[in-house]
Ligand SMILES: Nc1nc2c(ncn2[C@@H]2O[C@H](COP(=O)(O)OP(=O)(O)O)[C@@H](O)[C@H]2O)c(=O)[nH]1
């Protein structure tokens with residue numbers, strides 16, 4: 280048999296319920312795996328302290344966001360947690376993939392489903408909590424939402440957890456480093472063991 284062709288770099292979509300650690304795992308990858316291109320989403324929400332426009336998100340107003348959607352510039356877009364709009368700019372993702380880069384999209388379930396429609400060959404990874412109780416602990420421990428908002432997010436989280444089977448693979452975020460490294464391996468990024 281001939282040697283197998285090298286795995287073609289592909290687009291990986293990471294989704295999972297609120298507070299499972301998507302942002303934390305993505306931040307670990309940003310820091311330790313510069314060869315991974317993290318897609319920078321556009322959002323109508325306000326920047327938080329420490330967030331940099333163009334690095335963490337493209338912060339845009341609702342009119343600009345609507346313009347990008349109607350011009351067909353978004354690969355997917357959704358209103359998340361009933362509040363702000365988020366979307367993945369199509370051109371930067373496709374350009375990076377064309378250049379052979381490993382592209383990671385950290386998006387919500389609605390967005391993941393849209394990408395699956397338009398790009399069924401992308402790789403879909405579900406980030407799961409070690410347990411429901413731990414998910415609640417992380418959400419409450421993060422302390423960024425009111426009790427009412429936490430309740431709303433937990434209701435959505437129940438629905439999102441039920442969608443796990445729509446994904447190609449599940450990674451349990453028990454330990455950030457372990458989960459991030461499992462994700463990078465899953466993406467096919469050639470890696471040497473790191474200290
Ligand atoms: N559909 C979609 N969801 C996104 C996108 N970017 C971020 N999200 C999701 O939006 C949610 C809110 O993210 P963020 O505002 O950073 O706050 P978080 O609640 O602290 O994670 C998370 O579930 C993200 O996965 C995007 O481009 N498209």
Ligand SMILES: Nc1ncnc2c1ncn2[C@@H]1O[C@H](COP(=O)(O)OP(=O)(O)O)[C@@H](O)[C@H]1O
Pocket residue numbers: 295296297298299300301302303304417418420421452453454455
């Ligand atoms: N593996 C982990 N073990 C313990 N705590 C974690 C882990 N991953 C993330 N966290 C914590 O859980 C909370 C939610 O993580 P975050 O990345 O904001 O979630 P998401 O982006 O999925 O909403 C944060 O306080 C974060 O520090």
